[in-house]
Amino acid sequence: MTQKAMLIDTTKCMGCRGCQVACKQWNQLAAENTRxxxxxxxxxxxxxxxxxxxxxxxxxxxxxxWLFRKEQCFHCGDPACVDACPTGALKKRPDGIVWIDQKICAGCKYCVHACPFQTPHTDHDTGTAKKCRMCIDRVDNGLKPACVTACPTGAVLYGAREDMLKVAKKRKAIVEKQTGASVRIYGETELGGLGVITVLADKASVYGLPEQPKKPLLLPRWLIGIVPGAVILYGMFKNFTGVREKAEKEEKAKEGQS
Amino acid sequence: MVHYDWGLPVAIDLFAAGMGAAAFMVAVMADLAGSKKFTSIRLTGAIIAPWPAILGVLLLVVDLGKPFRFWEMLLKRGEGLSIAPPYLMFNPGSAMSWGTWILTLFVIISLIYLIVSIIAIPFSWGEIATKTIGIIGLPFALLVTTYTGVLISATSNALWSNYLLPFVFVSSAIVTGIAGIICILAILKMLKLLEEDFIPGLEKLNGVMIVVLLASLALFIIVGIMQPQMLTLIASAKLGILFWLFSIILGIIIPLIFSFKKEGNPAGTSFIISLLVILGGFFLRYVILIAGQIA
Known part of the structure; x- marks a missing residue:
């Protein structure tokens, strides 16, 4: 199966939020009472x-x-949420889509804390974690994700990952030539190659993204607990042995006296 | 009210599971080093060990968004409602998946240890049986104490992802585990049910462990000092007071002063000091958990 990807070209985005509305509509997501x-x-x-x-x-x-960036799940190549999920509800498909199986999610919230982009959130009505699923139901039926279909400027595209990277590189060359800005293609290699590639007209941090997103490592953290723990246990053993030997000596001394 | 994804139930689990597992480790170590000499320590540790871990597991299940789906962490799902090979759910990349199994196995082993410790006393095979089960349970107990730190450390949370957090939680678990045993022994001493008095020795041992805890905390703070959440932890009005007053002053400094008294403490003092240590251990987990979730 070919790797698919979404391309978000921030240099083409005009902030109309058509994608935001299309997403709510297709996925039947409730409106929010905001301020x-x-x-x-x-x-x-x-x-x-x-x-x-x-x-x-x-x-x-x-x-x-005034910069605009479409925020959503990045569908990481090496997703921290899939690693963190203890139930197997979070899955990565061969085409790159990372989705949460709502029938399996037990609502432990570990993916919420694991994601380097703070993408998944807990739905307090269903008790499960939710996030963008790249319109899995549309994609599987030959359609493009709802936000891609809605975008009026072509700032959001979906297709084979290779093609999306080609478009991004072409766009980088054009924008750099026209504006002199240094363009970053975010997601080409980050976290195993993101499933959502973003063309940024400035540093990632300007757009509120980590410059070098990292997946939390497990093994060193285990070792930093286990190794001192084992040393402490050994010390404890020595301590108890010392107490016993001292008591035995005293007993012997007493016996010797009497 | 601000909603925390992980709040009080998780804090209690991180604290209680660690304390129970540490009490188990102290019991086994005393048993291995001194056999019958330390029977009162071993029995006390064995009696404490399973219950905090059981409480922790129950709270974690209740805290799930879907508590009745807790079994999804134990059994592997196939298509629909079927259970697929290899039947048991385990995700080696997930600290929580590790924790699920480690806690489950520790609860089982510590319950067996408790039963064998009690029923085997009159028998000749009792000593070797308790020692064997203790040695089998030891790695699981150490993993439980470590898991409490790794669970929240292996995240993208700015405060928790501090690499020294597992060390802090392991040393805190051991301090509270020893304090738990002192607490019970002090009650027995007050009731005049004890022949030998191990409390002064245990208090000195815990004094050393408290110094280790202080060192780990200092390293934790130094490594994370650039994080704004670390300032929330150590310098904000509400959490800062909880941290310094309950975790550091009442939970560490005062017990440390009473730990190295040459003549030992009266049973009542030992009882109160051990409670302060336990309380401090709980607040340490709680403030770190909450401070990490304040934006």
Whole structure:
């Protein structure tokens, strides 16, 4: 099966939020009661009923720069959430889609804490974790994800991962030539190659993304607990042995006296 | 009210499972080093060990979004409702999956250990049987104490992912485990049910363990000092007070002062000090868990 991927070209996004609405509609996600936070960004963050949203970024010190980035699950090549899931509800398909089987998820919230992008959220009505599933039901029937279909500028594309990378590289060359900005193709190699590749017109941190996203490592953490623990146990054994030997000596001395 | 994905039930589990497993380790170590000499320590540890871990597991199940699906962590699902080979669910990349099995096995072994410890006393094979089961359970107990740290450390949480957290939780577990045993022994001493008094020795031992805990905490704070959440932990009004007052002053500093008294402490003092240590251990888990979830 060929690897599929989504391409988000922030340099083409105009912040219309058509993708946000299309996602809510197709996945039948409830509206959220939100408040004005001083930005067009609304709701302020991803949640169990908001699987994608446009981040409106106003970099400090530049009054006329206004950046948009579509936030959603990155469908990592090496996903921390799938590693963390103790029930097997989180699955990665051969085509790259990472999804949560709602029939299996027990709601332990470990994926919520494991994800380097804070993508999955707990739905307090169902008790399970939820996030973007790349419109698995549409994709399997030959359609494109709802947000891709809705995007009026072609900023969100879906197809073979190789093709998406080609488009991203072409776009990088054009934007760099036209604006002089240094463009980053986020997701080409990060975390085993993300299933959502983002063309960024600035550093990742400007867009609110970790420059080098990392998956939490397990083995060193086990060792940092087990090794000192074993040393402490040995010390404890020595201590008890010492106490016993001392008591035995005293007893012998007493016997010797009497 | 702010909602924390992991709150009080998880904090109690991290604390209780660690304390029970540590009590088990102390019991086995005393048994291996001193045999019949330390029977009161061994029995006390064996009696404490399973219950906090059982409480922790129950709380974790209740805290699930779907508590009745807890079995999904034990059995592997196939298509539909079928159970697929290899039948048992285990995800080696998941600290929680490890924890599920480690805790389950530890609870079983510590229950067997408790039963054998009690019924085997009059028999000649009793000593070798308890020792054998103790040695089998030892790695599981050590893994339980470590798992409490690894569980929240192997995440993308800025405060928890600190590499030294497992060390902090292991040393804290051992301190609370020893304190649990002192607590019970002190009650027995007050009731004049004990022939030999091991409390001063255990308090000195715990004094050393408290120094190890202090060292691990210092390293934990130094390594994570650049994280804003670390400042929430050590310098914010509410959590900072809980951390410094309950975990550090009442749970560490005061017990440390009373640990190395030459003449030992009266049973009542030992009882209260051991309770302070246990309380401090709980608050340590609680403040770290909550501080990590405050944006």
């Amino acid at each position: 004005f936070t001083g930005s067009y960004q609304n709701p302020p963050n991803l949640s169990a009923s908001t699987w994608t949203l446009i981040k409106f970024i106003e970099p400090e010190g530049d009054p006329i720069r």
